Amino acid sequence: MTDTPARLLNLLSLLQTPREWPGSELAERLGVSARTIRRDVDRLRELGYPVEASMGAAGGYRLVAGAALPPLLLDDEEAVAIAVGLRAGAGHAIEGVEEASVRALAKLEQVLPSRLRRRVSVLQHATLPLTRGDGATVDPHTLTTIASAVTGRERLRFGYRAGDGTPSRRQVEPYRLVSTGHRWYLVAYDLEREDWRTFRVDRVDEPFATGARYTPRELPAEGPAQMLGQSLHRGRPELEVDVEFRAPAEWIAARLPRSFPAARETGEGVCRVRGPMADSVEWIALHLALTDRPFTIRSPEPLRAYAAALGERLSGAAAD
Known part of the structure; x- marks a missing residue:
């Protein structure tokens, strides 16, 4: 294969297979000498592809993780x-x-x-x-x-x-x-x-x-x-949500959608989510439950009532 750009692309395609390639096998696949393979590997390294070489009879070349993501074939x-x-x-x-x-x-x-x-x-x-x-x-x-x-x-x-x-x-x-x-x-x-x-x-x-x-x-x-x-x-009724969690703010923030107000630390292992929301009480209650941590709904009353009714339904569904 005398076309250098095409050969480099073919070599790169082989190296992106998760295995180690002996130089002799690469040379045979591409129809070139082992010396040409070494030069082509150096060119790929210059282009930012992290090609690792191992020595010895069982050694060869393989593509490894680098500092940046190079183009993929x-x-x-x-x-x-x-x-x-x-x-x-x-x-x-x-x-x-x-x-x-x-x-x-x-x-x-x-x-x-x-x-x-x-x-x-x-x-x-x-x-x-x-x-x-x-x-x-x-x-x-x-x-x-x-x-x-x-x-x-x-x-x-x-x-x-x-x-x-x-x-x-x-x-x-x-x-x-x-x-x-x-x-x-x-x-x-x-x-x-x-x-x-x-x-x-x-x-x-x-x-x-x-x-x-x-x-x-x-x-x-x-x-x-x-x-x-x-x-x-705009034009939608807002709910002033106030919920206290017995969990760090970082834990709660990672588990609530971004439409929720930010979780604020209020003590050791305790945080609070307070602010206006325009979502339905059903949607809010579901995501509060999915945080998988104890919480107390301080307001609004419609959210408290819905959560209580939902809890009763779920408890009844789990009963013998």
Whole structure:
């Protein structure tokens, strides 16, 4: 194999298999000398790939973990598997990885050959996910289109359905995708209304990046997360939640969705979650229980009453 770039790619593809390759086997596979393999390994190291060599009769080469993640070569099956997994993570707003899933999916789908895109789409449509049924699922193509427009600073057009079902057409300068853990939102500047707006992504229809670039406007002082919070609370009854946990604040913060107020230490091994929430008492009570630590609901009364009734139902379900 005399084509050096092609040979390097083939060598890299072999080394990314989790095993140690004797130099003689690599040379035979690629049809070159052992000396050429050593030179090619040095080139890969210069490009940032951490190739480790071991000496002796049983020695060889293998790719190890380095300080940074170098570009990876994927075969067709691997690319399809990763794309389907990322679509699942992005489309169902899995908390903690949702935004990274969308960014990675946008990069991967940009370079997927059309034949692999079709395979990913067929597999996605043939799979029935088990979800909460809260209407928060989003078409991954919609997410990746919006994410690409955000990254490329391109104006975006789309149809939008308001909460009361009223349809409209929007042209916006997309700023950021935000996940609340159970829904996706787009924070953007609406050109027709000349103001910042938030849009539920599951209500966005046929987003289209126009190709027109824009210079990002200065955000309001509160930032996108607080803008979203204000938008969610506007026009909806708020609950002033006050819950005390017998657990460290760090433990509770890691187990509650980000829509909850911040957990504050109030003593050794005790913390408190206090602040306004616009979610339902059912949703709040469920997530409080899932922290797996003792807690006391101090307010509001509707949340206390619902938690008490839920506890009775669960205790009855567990009785002999």
